[in-house]
Amino acid sequence: MVLELARPRPIWQIMFSTHHTDVGLLYLVFSLLAMFVGGAMAIALRVELFAPGAQLIQDAMTYNRLFTAHGTTMIFLFLLPSAAAVGNYLVPIMVRYKDMAYPKLNAIAFWMIPPAAALVWLGMADFGWYANPPYSVISAPAPAAEMWIFGLKVLGVSSILSSINFVVTILKCKHPDLSLGKVPLLAWSFLTSSIIVLAAMPTFAAALLMLLTDRLGVSGFFNPAVGGDPIAYQHLFWFTFHPEVYVLVIPAIGMMYEIIPRFSRRPIFSHSSGVAAFIILALVSFASWAHHMFATGMSFTEKTVFMVGTLAAVPASAMHVFNFLATMWNGRIKFATPMMFAVGGIALFFAAGAGGVVNTAMPLDFITHDSYWVVGHFHLFVFGTIAFGTIGFVYYLFPYITGRMYNEKWGVVHFILAFVGACITFFTQHILGLFGMPRRIYDYPEIDAWISMNQLVSVGAMIILVGMVIFLGNMIYSMAKGKPANLEDPFGLGGKYYYPFAQRNPQHGEGGY
Amino acid sequence: MAHSNWAEWIYLGVVTALLIYVGAEAWNVERIIDHAPADAEIIIVTGQQWFWTFEHEDGTKEVGELHLKKDHAYKFEVTSIDVNHDFNIPEFVVLMDAIPGRINTVWFSPNEAGEFEIQCREYCGLIHYNMRAKLYVEDV
Amino acid sequence: MSRIFHLSIIITTLFIIPTVSLAFAAETAGEYIDRKAEIWNLFFRMMTVAFVVGGVIAGTMVWQVWRFRESNPNSKPTEYEEKGEF
Numbered sequence: 001m002v003l004e005l006a007r008p009r010p011i012w013q014i015m016f017s018t019h020h021t022d023v024g025l026l027y028l029v030f031s032l033l034a035m036f037v038g039g040a041m042a043i044a045l046r047v048e049l050f051a052p053g054a055q056l057i058q059d060a061m062t063y064n065r066l067f068t069a070h071g072t073t074m075i076f077l078f079l080l081p082s083a084a085a086v087g088n089y090l091v092p093i094m095v096r097y098k099d100m101a102y103p104k105l106n107a108i109a110f111w112m113i114p115p116a117a118a119l120v121w122l123g124m125a126d127f128g129w130y131a132n133p134p135y136s137v138i139s140a141p142a143p144a145a146e147m148w149i150f151g152l153k154v155l156g157v158s159s160i161l162s163s164i165n166f167v168v169t170i171l172k173c174k175h176p177d178l179s180l181g182k183v184p185l186l187a188w189s190f191l192t193s194s195i196i197v198l199a200a201m202p203t204f205a206a207a208l209l210m211l212l213t214d215r216l217g218v219s220g221f222f223n224p225a226v227g228g229d230p231i232a233y234q235h236l237f238w239f240t241f242h243p244e245v246y247v248l249v250i251p252a253i254g255m256m257y258e259i260i261p262r263f264s265r266r267p268i269f270s271h272s273s274g275v276a277a278f279i280i281l282a283l284v285s286f287a288s289w290a291h292h293m294f295a296t297g298m299s300f301t302e303k304t305v306f307m308v309g310t311l312a313a314v315p316a317s318a319m320h321v322f323n324f325l326a327t328m329w330n331g332r333i334k335f336a337t338p339m340m341f342a343v344g345g346i347a348l349f350f351a352a353g354a355g356g357v358v359n360t361a362m363p364l365d366f367i368t369h370d371s372y373w374v375v376g377h378f379h380l381f382v383f384g385t386i387a388f389g390t391i392g393f394v395y396y397l398f399p400y401i402t403g404r405m406y407n408e409k410w411g412v413v414h415f416i417l418a419f420v421g422a423c424i425t426f427f428t429q430h431i432l433g434l435f436g437m438p439r440r441i442y443d444y445p446e447i448d449a450w451i452s453m454n455q456l457v458s459v460g461a462m463i464i465l466v467g468m469v470i471f472l473g474n475m476i477y478s479m480a481k482g483k484p485a486n487l488e489d490p491f492g493l494g495g496k497y498y499y500p501f502a503q504r505n506p507q508h509g510e511g512g513y
Numbered sequence: 514m515a516h517s518n519w520a521e522w523i524y525l526g527v528v529t530a531l532l533i534y535v536g537a538e539a540w541n542v543e544r545i546i547d548h549a550p551a552d553a554e555i556i557i558v559t560g561q562q563w564f565w566t567f568e569h570e571d572g573t574k575e576v577g578e579l580h581l582k583k584d585h586a587y588k589f590e591v592t593s594i595d596v597n598h599d600f601n602i603p604e605f606v607v608l609m610d611a612i613p614g615r616i617n618t619v620w621f622s623p624n625e626a627g628e629f630e631i632q633c634r635e636y637c638g639l640i641h642y643n644m645r646a647k648l649y650v651e652d653v
Numbered sequence: 654m655s656r657i658f659h660l661s662i663i664i665t666t667l668f669i670i671p672t673v674s675l676a677f678a679a680e681t682a683g684e685y686i687d688r689k690a691e692i693w694n695l696f697f698r699m700m701t702v703a704f705v706v707g708g709v710i711a712g713t714m715v716w717q718v719w720r721f722r723e724s725n726p727n728s729k730p731t732e733y734e735e736k737g738e739f
């Protein structure tokens with residue numbers, strides 16, 4: 001790979017580069033920055049909810065703006081870009097091509113993200129990450145709402161561009177000797193998730209424009225006051241965003257497919273089963289969107305159809321879990337930090353899926369819908385599974401990027417804090433939901449059970465925060481002072497695998513990597 | 514790499530069987546609770562930023578509180594006059610979105626007398642967190 | 654062997670619990686269906702299944718992590734390690 005730090009370069013050279021490793025680095029740095037920004041917002045929300053009454057945030061408006069920015073940041077500015085970072089680093093290497101198929105387009109896709117982030121962060125809209133009308137049309141304050149709409153528009157285009165690039169790189173630029181069936185599962189995960197983006201994202205792009213014209217008063221697609229239908233927006237939104245949750249989770253599973261065989265010192269149990277499960281997930285992800293809308297007054301028949309569609313995705317997820325466990329079986333497993341995050345992520349993946357099955361079992365949605373149960377459910381995915389996979393992979397790439405090792409002991413401490421913190425925070429949120437606490441509330445009445453559980457959730461969030469600060473410290477310190485990594489085999493696993501560092505960056509001159 | 518996959522097939526069979534069981538059970542319970550009895554009294558529930566209004570069959574209106582009789586059946590016709598809300602009585606697992614331009618129905622029969630919370634479960638703006646009402650179930 | 658054991662647990666939950674619940678569900682006191690009881694009973698049945706399956710998976714994982722960690726005295730190099738193919 002590039003050894004960014006071993007061979008320092010002027011920063012503008014990285015910024016204006018179109019080489020996939022440089023773009024990957026930009027994605028990585030930006031996404032981690034966004035993670036800390038979004039994390040700070042989450043901490044503010046949790047401090048506020050520690051007890052009834054105003055704690056840190058003095059008014060509901062600020063709270064509402066913060067949870068909207070938190071969700072938008074974590075999904076669009078942390079998870080999507082961090083996946084793109086990993087894809088940029090490894091997909092060209094895995095398909096044995098010199099770069100992404102369209103290097104300039106690749107850099108453009110990245111550079112669309114910071115301005116979009118500025119729109120979201122400076123605007124601070126207040127309608128939740130889903131911007132449901134009619135609230136978003138008739139009630140949400142301007143210009144925040146417009147800025148959010150434009151920001152998401154740009155992010156949508158960016159993710160379409162980068163998806164086109166991944167699909168073309170994998171299908172058209174792979175080495176002729178490499179058959180598609182032999183392409184590593186991490187690259188397969190980018191192929192399938194990119195195809196989902198291409199099929200799903202245009203719907204949301206259209207919905208955003210309709211929302212904008214509705215706000216301008218020139219149309220009334222979603223405004224019942226002029227004959228529009230707010231439920232239509234929810235269909236368009238979830239048609240994009242249920243598949244989109246798989247866009248987030250599939251690359252994280254791909255990263256686990258990279259880590260688990262390596263650290264178990266065995267090849268993946270079944271490559272073909274992994275490919276099949278990715279393809280099935282990509283297809284079935286389009287059959288379940290309206291499980292988010294059971295409470296909008298759908299008929300019994302509609303609900304049944306979408307429950308069946310949702311349940312149909314579970315066997316494919318279960319195939320991945322089986323594949324992971326079967327790979328570890330009879331291995332000689334080295335529990336370095338990346339492997340810990342991967343294995344912890346699998347455990348939470350199951351719990352998250354089980355919560356999802358409860359959501360979709362039609363009558364149970366009356367218990368869980370828009371309660372803290374749902375918040376717990378999807379955080380077990382977005383944090384417990386996806387961020388775990390991603391953070392584990394950041395540790396895994398660290399020596400290749402910096403030429404130095406991170407501190408293993410502090411890595412383990414980070415993992416333990418993240419895992420324990422996630423369990424405390426997100427399992428307690430499930431129970432809080434069972435006790436009827438709605439989500440997206442700035443304050444709550446003095447119900448004893450709610451108070452103590454909210455305090456537990458906030459303590460869990462603090463534990464995660466401590467872990468993240470350690471993560472940041474470890475990265476910054478090790479980048480400068482860590483011990484030099486043995487790039488042939490930084491984790492001491494033995495064996496020959498593709499050598500990520502072997503990709504030459506032309507910016508590094510003769511003899512450099 | 515040659516290995517047999519029988520274990521994976523068995524595993525998938527078990528997973529699928531469990532999912533069919535879950536789906537069938539859920540379907541069955543939904544079927545049981547779906548149909549309102551013919552003699553259910555209709556109550557029109559209207560959400561608006563940020564309070565609830567209830568209109569009984571005889572035309573009486575209540576704001577912020579709802580009085581019902583134990584062991585009677587009630588069918589709520591839920592709607593909204595501004596943005597989306599969600600009518601929720603957590604104690605009785607009653608939950609239905611209030612959407613402007615639509616009338617959604619949900620029914621229940623309180624089998625317990627007392628005082629219960631009514632709240633809004635769908636984000637609806639500034640005072641969403643305090644869009645609450647009280648349900649009084651009277652023993653008659 | 655253990656697989657058969659796990660399977661039998663799952664099958665037990667699959668058949669015994671619905672039978673038992675069916676036997677008791679019939680006699681609801683009031684005239685109307687008790688919505689709250691129906692839904693929460695379904696919830697607890699689903700939780701039984703979820704926790705049994707979760708227990709099996711978590712148990713398997715904990716055992717694997719303990720048994721196949723490289724620091725376990727019983728751990729031996731995998732057949733792929735010598736050839737360096739993984």
Ligand code: HEM
Nearest residue numbers: 245248249291292353356357359360365369370374378381
């Ligand atoms: C086994 C797989 C899954 C099932 C069965 C499932 C099921 C569900 C259901 C039924 C809901 C709606 C709950 C409600 O609001 O009433 C839901 C909500 C949600 N799920 Fe999942 N899900 C699964 C996987 C995922 C994954 C992989 C992600 C994310 C990566 C995810 C993220 C979410 C989010 C964000 C929501 C909340 C939506 C909102 O109300 O804003 N789910 N899930």
Ligand SMILES: [Cu+2]
Nearest residue numbers: 242289291292
């Ligand atoms: Cu979904």
Ligand SMILES: [Cu+2]
Nearest residue numbers: 633635637641
């Ligand atoms: Cu509300």
